[in-house]
Amino acid sequence: xxxxxxxxxxxxxxxxxxxxxxxxxxxxxxxxxxxxxxxxxxxxxxxxxxxxxxxxxxxxxxxxxxxxxxxxxxxxxxxxxxxxxxxxxxxxxxxxxxxxxxxxxxxxxxxxxxxxxxxxxxxxxxxxxxxxxxxxxxxxxxxxxxxxxxxxxxxxxxxxxxxxxxxxxxxxxxxxxxxxxxxxxxxxxxxxxxxxxxxxxxxxxxxxxxxxxxxxxxxxxxxxxxxxxxxxxxxxxxxxxxxxxxxxx
Ligand SMILES: Nc1nc2c(ncn2[C@@H]2O[C@H](COP(=O)(O)OP(=O)(O)OP(=O)(O)O)[C@@H](O)[C@H]2O)c(=O)[nH]1
Ligand SMILES: [Mg+2]
Numbered sequence: 078x079x080x081x082x083x084x085x086x087x088x089x090x091x092x093x094x095x096x097x098x099x100x101x102x103x104x105x106x107x108x109x110x111x112x113x114x115x116x117x118x119x120x121x122x123x124x125x126x127x128x129x130x131x132x133x134x135x136x137x138x139x140x141x142x143x144x145x146x147x148x149x150x151x152x153x154x155x156x157x158x159x160x161x162x163x164x165x166x167x168x169x170x171x172x173x174x175x176x177x178x179x180x181x182x183x184x185x186x187x188x189x190x191x192x193x194x195x196x197x198x199x200x201x202x203x204x205x206x207x208x209x210x211x212x213x214x215x216x217x218x219x220x221x222x223x224x225x226x227x228x229x230x231x232x233x234x235x236x237x238x239x240x241x242x243x244x245x246x247x248x249x250x251x252x253x254x255x256x257x258x259x260x261x262x263x264x265x266x267x268x269x270x271x272x273x274x275x276x277x278x279x280x281x282x283x284x285x286x287x288x289x290x291x292x293x294x295x296x297x298x299x300x301x302x303x304x305x306x307x308x309x310x311x312x313x314x315x316x317x318x319x320x321x322x323x324x325x326x
Contacts, residue, residue: 114158114301115166116291118280119173120273121188123213124198125206126177129232132263133198134174137273142264149176151184161278163285166303168277170194189220193289193297194228194276199247201231201260202239207246214254222295224283228257228276235262 122130131149135141138155153174158167173192175185189195197213199206210229217227229251231242244260251258257279259272283289284298291298 113167113303114169115164115303116281116284117169117171117299117301118194118277119171119192119297120194120196120276121173121175121192121217122196122198123175123185123217124177124196124230125200125203125209125213128177128198128200128203128206129263130177130196130198131174133196133230133232133261133269133272134172136263136266136269137172140266142266148178149174149181151176151181152188159274159277161274161281163278164281166301168281169301170273170277172273186216186220189217189225190222191295191297192221192225193280194226195221196228196230196272196276197256198230198232199242200233201242201247202233202236204241207231207242207250210250214256222293222297224289224296226257226276226279226283227254228259228272229254230272231258231260232263234260234267235264 122134124130126148127146131147131153132143134153134155135143138157154172155174156169156171158169161168173188175181175188195217197210197217199210201207214227217225229247231244231247247260248258250256257275259268259275261268261272263269280289280298284291289296289298291300
């Protein structure tokens, strides 16, 4: 099932400046083009319907909140460049937002392969969405590559008065299953940025330590045009990309 076949392709934000420059590289000027990043990391967002997966993506790429549940049909995507503290060059995150409804499961399942990061989301006000996390995790583990980095995300942290899953429970589950953990609010943007960036940082460390083979097609990672060595030689850093860029589509 392709994006086109899913019937809905949304580009929240391609995350790329139209044209920019990094000065002082080997060739004096390195133009920002569509490949102006060191690595492209493919992420997937999974979890029950209504937990806020699409809102997390929209907040991350566009700094907006959608108050109405706009049910995802199949799969949608967004992308953004980020700067990691440990990386000299921008990293591009390509994020696939899947439908939580059971009826789309066969479509969304095919997106696990080829992802290096996953945000597994539950709603802190809906206990059953937390109870289903184990099922989502098993599904992710059985259809993805073994190096998949998973962050457990308890969303809707702004709704404290309706909380039915404690922070300690979420953290305990994450620790037990070797996951990263974050509580977020797609409404207030609390911890949204960090949930994506922390996941990317762990993947980046795995790349640098040789734990992930980026030449493997299923790794969920592609190399871009910027070599960190070029930036290091120039003694400079790539510009920060931890602010969303508007796209024209
Ligand atoms: N208060 C609050 N509401 C949220 C938050 N995130 C999402 N919502 C609301 O929850 C509802 C569902 O959000 P979506 O992002 O569409 O949920 P989803 O997980 O993508 O659902 P599917 O596409 O059906 O899988 C919407 O009405 C959102 O406005 C949040 O952090 N806080
Ligand atoms: Mg959705």
